[in-house]
Amino acid sequence: MSTSIRFKLSFMMFLEFFIWGAWFVTLGSFLIKNLNASQFEISNVFSTQSLGAIIAPFIIGMIADRYFNAERILGILHLAGAFLMFQMYKAVDVAVFYPYVLTYMILYMPTLSLVNSVSFRQLTNPEKQFSSIRVFGTIGWIVAGFTISLLGWDSSDGAADGALKNTFLMASVASLVLGLFSFVLPKTPPVKVADGEKPSFASMVGLDAITLLKDKNYLVFFISSILICIPLAFYYQNANPFLLEIGLTNATGKMAIGQVSEAVFLLLLPILFVRFGFKKTIMIGMLAWVVRYLMFAYGNAGDLSFMLIIGIALHGICYDFFFVSGQIYTDAKAGLKYKSAAQGLITLATYGIGQLIGFWVAGFIGEKYQGIKATDVAGFWQQTWIVPAGIAFVVLIIFMILFKNEKIESKTV
Template sequence: MSTSIRFKLSFMMFLEFFIWGAWFVTLGTFLIQNLKASQFEIANVFSTQSLGAIIAPFIIGMIADRYFNAERILGILHLIGAFLMFQMYNSSDVAVFYPYVLTYMILYMPTLSLVNSVSFRQLTNPEKQFSSIRVFGTIGWIVAGLTISTLGWDSAEGAAEGALRNTFLMASIASLVLGLFSFVLPKTPPVKVTSDEKPSFASVIGLDAITLLKDRNYLVFFISSILICIPLAFYYQNANPFLVEIGLTNATGKMAIGQVSEAVFLLLLPVLFVRFGFKKTIIIGMLAWVVRYLLFAYGNAGDLSFMLIIGIALHGICYDFFFVSGQIYTDSKAGVKYKSAAQGLITLATYGVGQLIGFWVAGFIGEKYQGLKATDVSAFWQQTWIVPAGIALVVMIIFMILFKNEKVENKTI
């Protein structure tokens, strides 16, 4: 692979995740501080990510994969996204903001697959080369968080003064840059197939792989994957508002520790996966969710701030041990015919259905304990975090009891 192509792919990944990290991490704080949104309204806004994940396969599978170059549709989606982000920057209430964020997420979620498609088509050895390209996405997310904290937009004073609105302007500019840059990316035309090879509607959205659910172990894993995404949604929706409201300095920058942890444990996972096996690896990932939320529940921004930092740093174990291991397990269970469909099905179930439920549960819990916030912010957040800790614990116990240990071949990493 030439240096020019490597730079283009790396810069593409950097911008793709810089854009996401530039506004999504602080979205909850923005909705509370700037738009005075209720807990249910916040849940409604965050649910747009899940709706985008559900709709994304239709856009990619039924349109992009058949008729357009991947790099061109990537550029068009990000140019439209730049406009939508600018409109979000100008929005003054949730009613105006919501249609823009919903449309944006429906268009953004497919770009996550598109950047992978553009990359894989240029790599001669994806297993070895992709991680060195994809890591720039993690760096982009980290840089976005550090930028927000360095500029003080996420501080209590900055958030109160409306500075978080600038995150959407920053994301809009980055989206414009990536939209234009996409047109100089390596050409990635649709793969030509015969009429007999054209995927069915069911295969595009992963339903061909539903036969995997006949396997008892995989059914247990599949249901557990949906359920564990409920506590995951609590983190996405509440982590930044929680850290800002209890007074942790440079909250968004410190949350980037989670992405550093994710990158480190991703490199360690092949060794740990072989050492512990699939079932123990998944259980460790679930246990990390329980511990993380208990640390959030009983930590504070003062003498116990180390508990919050440890909770953030556990992100690598929470995410990699469960989701990446789950992708490996899914790959091992699916035959050659269903490999892509199986990954599509598990993604639809987790980022789509599981997190959609999770965001609404988080909204319900937030509304239930809202009365505490006026008198005791710490008590409000303690009650809020105990709930996902309990859910994660129950899911872990169910998985431990019902999933029978089996050897999983390490094919993906």
């Protein structure tokens, strides 16, 4: 792979995740401080990510993957995204904001698959080369978080002045840059299968892989994956507002520790996966969710701030040990015929259905304890975090009892 192509793919990944990290991390805080949103309104806004994940296969499967070069549709989607981000920057209330964020997420979620498509088509040895390209996406997310804290947009003074809305302006500019840059990316035309026909839409969205659910072990894993996304949604929706409201300094920058942890454990996962096996690896990931939320529930921004940092740093174990291990397990169980369809199915179930339920549950819990918040902010957040800790613990017990240990062999590991 030439240096020029490596730079283009790395810069593409950097911007792709810089854009997401530039506004999504602080979205909950923005909705509370700038738009005075209720807990249910916040849940509706966050749910647009799940709706985007559900609708994304239609865009990729029925339009982009059939008629257009991947890099061109990537550019068009990000140019449209730049406009929508600018409209979100100007929004003065949730009613105005919501249609723009919904449309944006429907257009953005497909780009996560498109950047992978553009990359894989240029790699001669994806198993060895992709991680060195993809890591720039994690770096982009980290840089976005540090930039927000460095500029003070998430500080108490910045929030009071409405500075959090600048995150959308920053994301808009980055989206514009990536939109234009996409047109100089390596050409990635649609690929025809051996018989000259396009893959069926059912296979693209994972419907062909439903047959895997006949396997009891995989069914247990599948249901557990949906359920564990409920506590995951609590983190996305509440972590930044929580850290800011209890007074943790440079909260958004410190949240980037989670992405650093994710990168480190992603590199360690193949070794740990072989050492512990699939079931124990998954259970460690579930247990990490329980510990993380208990750290949030009983930590504070003072003498117990180390508990908050540990909770943030556990993100690598929480995410990699469950979701990445789950992708490996799915790949091994699917076999050659259903590999792509199975990954589509598990993605639709987790980022689509699972998190959609999770955001609604998080909104319900936030609204339920809202009365406490006026007089006891710390108490409000303690009650809020205990709920996902309990859910994660129940899922852990269900998985431990019902999932039968089995040896997993995959070329991915």
